[in-house]
Each structure stands twice: as structure tokens, then as C-alpha cells.
Amino acid sequence: MKALCWHGTGDVRVDTVSDPKIQEPRDAIIRITASGICGSDLHLLNGYMPTMKAGDILGHEPMGEVVELGSAVHNLAIGDRVVVPFTIACGNCFFCRKTLFSCCDTSNPNAEMARKAMGHSPSGLFGFSHMLGGFSGGQAEYLRVPFADVGPLKIESSLPDEKVLFLSDIFPTGYMAAENCGIEPGDTVAVWGCGPVAQFAIQSAWMFKAGRVIAIDRVPERLKLAQTAGKAEVIDFSKEDVYQRLQEMTGGRGPDRCIDAVGCEAHAPSTIGVIADRVSAAVAPSDQMHAVSEAIKCCRKGGTVSVPGAYAGLADKLPFGAFMNKGLTLKTGQTHMQRYMKPLLEKIEAGEIDPSFVVTHRVKLSDAPAAYKTFRDKKDGCIKVVLTP
Incomplete structure (x- = not known):
């Protein structure tokens, strides 16, 4: 598949990489239909976030269609349209039970690395360094979603992607x-x-x-x-x-x-x-x-x-x-995403807010490197970029 990969400070490229696969029973594979470029992605581009490695796939504002499910995921079905939160949470640990999902004790496989830097590890995050899990991000054609029985929000209405995409983060x-x-x-x-x-x-x-x-x-x-x-x-x-x-x-x-x-x-x-x-x-x-x-x-x-x-x-x-x-x-704090996504979706469905008002640029994934630089340099009136594979 094609994916946007980090190769060093100021250097992001669209590469051909291996397709994601189911690794755990609670995984899902999502075919990405839209993904945002976030301001915090610029911290990665500009070299502010440690523990990045060449080839890391960026992006933590994705949505798309479920194409494959692990055996333990029963709340989703193939073909479901979902928004994926940027925080990865197990739903069962001490912090998740308190709805402090971005503090999940379970979802960061590199928790020891984070503990050395911070004292304790927050949750894993998509596309945001190895200290925070080393998870591939969603600026790609497909995405593996761990704990898919807890994270993704099903979109059952006909609202267009741009109206619901930003439930993933911003x-x-x-x-x-x-x-x-x-x-x-x-x-x-x-x-x-x-x-x-x-x-x-x-x-x-x-x-x-x-x-x-x-x-x-x-x-x-x-x-x-x-x-x-x-x-x-x-x-x-x-x-x-x-x-x-x-x-x-x-x-x-x-x-x-x-x-x-x-x-x-x-x-x-x-x-x-x-x-x-x-x-x-x-x-x-x-x-x-x-x-x-x-x-x-x-x-x-x-x-x-x-x-x-x-x-x-x-x-x-x-x-x-x-x-x-x-x-x-x-x-x-990083956002306790799973606490807010459904109530805010209800506000969108009720017409209280149309989040697409921030979108200024719509580009293909292949044009993402140039879009990163336009966003970073605040050129062409760029406020928010949406990528589509």
C-alpha cells in the first residue's frame, strides 16, 4: 500500500509499504477514506518529538471502512464506516474504567521507554513516535486498529466524511x-x-x-x-x-x-x-x-x-x-477521546456544529509531502488539510 512516511526532520515521503495485518484478536483493518494533517504532525516534521525512526507512517486523524476483523471484535462488521480516535485504549484498565482513556495502562507496548522519560506511560498513539507505541498512522491506504472493540466510532448516518472526520482528534x-x-x-x-x-x-x-x-x-x-x-x-x-x-x-x-x-x-x-x-x-x-x-x-x-x-x-x-x-x-492532557466522540457526533447530527468549516485544502495522499510544507509554512491560506487515498 501507499503511506506517508517520516524520514527525518523536514523529510516526509509517500512510500510503498507492506499492508497491515491482523495481529491480535481485538484488531481491525480499516480502508482509509479520509485523514487529516494535524498541527501536532508538524512537531514530528520539525523534529520536536524524540524516538521517531525513518519509515514511520504518520497520521492520527483517520476514518474509513472496516475490511477485516479480529475474532474478538463483535461490535463492528465488515463494511462499517468508522472514525478512529488517535488515542489507543484497552477499555478495561484502571484508567480506562475512569474514562481517562489517554492514560491507558495497557495500550503502549513501549511503556518502559515512556516511563523513563515521563515517570509513567500514557496510552499508545497512532503515528506518533516509538515512545508512544510505534504504531503506524492513518495517512495511508489502510490502517491496523488495536482494541477495535473500544476505539472506532461507527457512523450510521449519511453525513459526509468531512463533517465527522475531526471526531478523530481536533x-x-x-x-x-x-x-x-x-x-x-x-x-x-x-x-x-x-x-x-x-x-x-x-x-x-x-x-x-x-x-x-x-x-x-x-x-x-x-x-x-x-x-x-x-x-x-x-x-x-x-x-x-x-x-x-x-x-x-x-x-x-x-x-x-x-x-x-x-x-x-x-x-x-x-x-x-x-x-x-x-x-x-x-x-x-x-x-x-x-x-x-x-x-x-x-x-x-x-x-x-x-x-x-x-x-x-x-x-x-x-x-x-x-x-x-x-x-x-x-x-x-492528551484527549480522552472515547469519552467525547459519541456525544459530539450527536451535536453534529443535530446540526449544532459543522466541523468541516476548518477545511481549506483537500489533496490526494500522493500530494501529502507538499501539503505538509504548505501547512507548516502557513502558505496559500492553509488552515486544515484533508487527505484522501
Whole structure:
């Protein structure tokens, strides 16, 4: 089959690789009909995620048709149309029973590698390094899905792929980010980033009855989408000081809830910050903490900072004194996908939201390497890419 494979920093290629096979009784094989390119895929492209190997198949936002089932999978049938969550969960362990599916104790076969880096292993993830399982991803023609009796969500309506595809990751991720904020009716919510996850965090903040949503970015088409589709007020951080502007907008109190939907490749607001990052990286590799640091500085006392943005390593110069002295709450985590997929599908079916509003580019799998670079470089108005085999 054809699949998009990682070959090093900045180097992804469409290769011919072996077709996936059933390996365990709870496996399924899916013929991919659509797959997204996620912002966190760019962390892989740009070399931020350790334990990648040449030839690894990328992609964690897939959906498709069931073509083969293991003997223990009884809730799916050949021909079923399914969305596959990016987190892999067994459904039976201590954490899965608590619906903390991204903390599954069972699904990462390389758990010891993750334990050495993090203290404990999170769940396995599709297409996201060997430390997180070494599972092949879904930017391919076919995908092996472990624990298929727990993960895939059956789509029984005639909704087109683009309306349900993002149940694989970014819609539930934005929704959990808003939920983690503990939004109270009337709260002011500030969202760092206006990429796809941020767009869904904005939409979800309104679902939790926010009073105002303020979105922060520097890319004009992303800011415009936050305004038009998200009904958010916006700040262009390349033109305004974010802290000062937020203080003006909130009467000096600061936003009640802040969401860092950027992650470990946040851009500094000045060349000084960029230079500082390069100096730090030359000494010891670390994530860029601009967005979450600014969120901590801006958030009102006693407020909440939610971090759906992906981080991979160490934090350099995080303002922890401000975090502690202001009495802030921080909530993070990979998304507990299986908790959210069905309820959010019901919102789509009810017409409350059409997630396809974020799609700007539709390309064939064969054109994926070029699409990665367009997405990374924010060219051609690119906000979200959908691949079809």
C-alpha cells in the first residue's frame, strides 16, 4: 500500500509499504477514506518529538471502512464506516474504567521507554513516535486498529466524511480543552492560537456558555476564521502587546480562563525571544513556552489555564512563581477521546456544529509531502488539510 512516511526532520515521503495485518484478536483493518494533517504532525516534521525512526507512517486523524476483523471484535462488521480516535485504549484498565482513556495502562507496548522519560506511560498513539507505541498512522491506504472493540466510532448516518472526520482528534481536543477550563456562564475565555484545535476550543467555549471569547494569533486568515466562524474578538500579537491588550479588554482583571492551543512550537512575540530559544536549545533541548507562559501571566488570579497544545520535552523559564502566587489551576492532557466522540457526533447530527468549516485544502495522499510544507509554512491560506487515498 501507499503511506506517508517520516524520514527525518523536514523529510516526509509517500512510500510503498507492506499492508497491515491482523495481529491480535481485538484488531481491525480499516480502508482509509479520509485523514487529516494535524498541527501536532508538524512537531514530528520539525523534529520536536524524540524516538521517531525513518519509515514511520504518520497520521492520527483517520476514518474509513472496516475490511477485516479480529475474532474478538463483535461490535463492528465488515463494511462499517468508522472514525478512529488517535488515542489507543484497552477499555478495561484502571484508567480506562475512569474514562481517562489517554492514560491507558495497557495500550503502549513501549511503556518502559515512556516511563523513563515521563515517570509513567500514557496510552499508545497512532503515528506518533516509538515512545508512544510505534504504531503506524492513518495517512495511508489502510490502517491496523488495536482494541477495535473500544476505539472506532461507527457512523450510521449519511453525513459526509468531512463533517465527522475531526471526531478523530481536533473537535474532541478543543472541546476537552474548554471543559478543562471549568468555564462558568459569562466568563471571558482567551485562546492562544487560531489553528484547527483552537477553532474548536473557541466553538466549545460558547457551548459552555462563555460570555466572551478572545483569540490570539498573527496569521490573518486564522484570525478572520476565529472572527467569522468563531464569533471571537481577536488580537494580532505581531501588532499588539497581548498582556496589555487583554488587561484593557478585561478592566485590568485578566481573562477568567486561558487556553494554550499552540504547544511546543509557539512563536516568540519578538526576535529577542527567538534568540533566547536558540541559545537555550544549544545548551539543552527544550520546548518553546511562549504561549503557556503568556497565558499564565495574563490569566486572572484564581483562574484556570488549559493546555491542549502538544509538548514533548522540558520547559525553559516557565513563570512558575506567577502560577503559584496567582492561585491558578492548570489542566492538561492528551484527549480522552472515547469519552467525547459519541456525544459530539450527536451535536453534529443535530446540526449544532459543522466541523468541516476548518477545511481549506483537500489533496490526494500522493500530494501529502507538499501539503505538509504548505501547512507548516502557513502558505496559500492553509488552515486544515484533508487527505484522501
